[in-house]
Amino acid sequence: KNEVEQSPQNLTAQEGEFITINCSYSVGISALHWLQQHPGGGIVSLFMLSSGKKKHGRLIATINIQEKHSSLHITASHPRDSAVYICAVEPGAQKLVFGQGTRLTINP
Amino acid sequence: NAGVTQTPKFQVLKTGQSMTLQCAQDMNHEYMSWYRQDPGMGLRLIHYSVGAGITDQGEVPNGYNVSRSTTEDFPLRLLSAAPSQTSVYFCASTQFRSFQNTEAFFGQGTRLTVV
Numbered sequence: 001k002n003e004v005e006q007s008p009q010n011l012t013a014q015e016g017e018f019i020t021i022n023c024s025y026s027v028g029i030s031a032l033h034w035l036q037q038h039p040g041g042g043i044v045s046l047f048m049l050s051s052g053k054k055k056h057g058r059l060i061a062t063i064n065i066q067e068k069h070s071s072l073h074i075t076a077s078h079p080r081d082s083a084v085y086i087c088a089v090e091p092g093a094q095k096l097v098f099g100q101g102t103r104l105t106i107n108p
Numbered sequence: 109n110a111g112v113t114q115t116p117k118f119q120v121l122k123t124g125q126s127m128t129l130q131c132a133q134d135m136n137h138e139y140m141s142w143y144r145q146d147p148g149m150g151l152r153l154i155h156y157s158v159g160a161g162i163t164d165q166g167e168v169p170n171g172y173n174v175s176r177s178t179t180e181d182f183p184l185r186l187l188s189a190a191p192s193q194t195s196v197y198f199c200a201s202t203q204f205r206s207f208q209n210t211e212a213f214f215g216q217g218t219r220l221t222v223v
Contacts, residue, residue, distance in 0.1 A: 002150065004150065009148075031210060033210075033212065035212075035214075041216065041217070042114075042198070042214050042215060042216040042217055043198060043214035043217075044214070045211075045212055045213075048210060086150070086151070088151075088212075090204075090210060094139055094158065094202075094204045096200075096202070096212065097150075098143075098150035098151040098152075099150050100148060100149055100150045101150065
C-alpha cells in the first residue's frame with residue numbers, strides 16, 4: 001500500500017461544478033503539499049499546510065491531521081483548471097512522498 | 109517555474125546510449141533531487157543531494173548517476189539507457205524549513221523515450 005493515496009485517479013466534470021480531490025496518508029507528517037501539473041508543463045506548488053484550511057482564489061485546501069486526510073476543493077471550476085493535481089507529504093527528514101496524482105478534466 | 113532550469117525538454121535515445129539531464133537552480137537551496145514520473149504512479153525519488161559534494165540514492169537509483177560539484181547544479185546521468193527508463197523526469201530544488209515553511213520548486217520536466 002502506498003503511503004499516500006489520492007482519489008479519484010481521474011475526474012471529469014462540467015464547467016462550474018464544485019470539485020473535490022482527496023488525499024489520505026498513512027505516516028506522521030510535518031506538512032502536506034498540493035501541487036498542480038499542467039499538460040506538457042512543469043509542476044507548481046499550490047498549497048502547503050499542516051492544519052486547518054487555506055484558500056487561494058477558487059481553490060481551498062483542508063487537512064485533518066487526526067484522520068490523516070486532506071482535500072483540495074475547486075469552486076466554480078473552469079476548463080483552465082484541467083490538470084493533474086498531486087498531493088505530497090513531508091514525513092520528516094527532508095523528504096517528500098507523493099501520491100499518484102488526480103487527472104482533472106473540466107469540459108466547457 | 110522560476111529558479112529551476114531543467115534541460116532538455118524532450119529526448120529520444122537508443123538502447124545503450126548515454127545522456128545527461130541538466131538541472132540548475134539559483135535559489136541557493138541545499139536540497140536537490142531527481143524524480144521519475146510513470147503512469148499511475150507518484151513521483152519516485154531517484155537520487156538526491158543535501159549539499160555540494162553530497163549525494164545519496166533514492167527509491168529507484170539503478171541505472172542513474174548524479175554529482176553535485178556546486179550548489180547550483182545537479183545533473184542526472186543515464187549510463188546505458190534501457191527501455192525501462194522511458195519516463196518523465198523532474199528535477200526539484202527544495203528548502204526544507206521548520207514551522208512548516210518548506211519551499212519546493214520543480215523543473216519543467218524531461219520526457220525521455222528509449223527505443
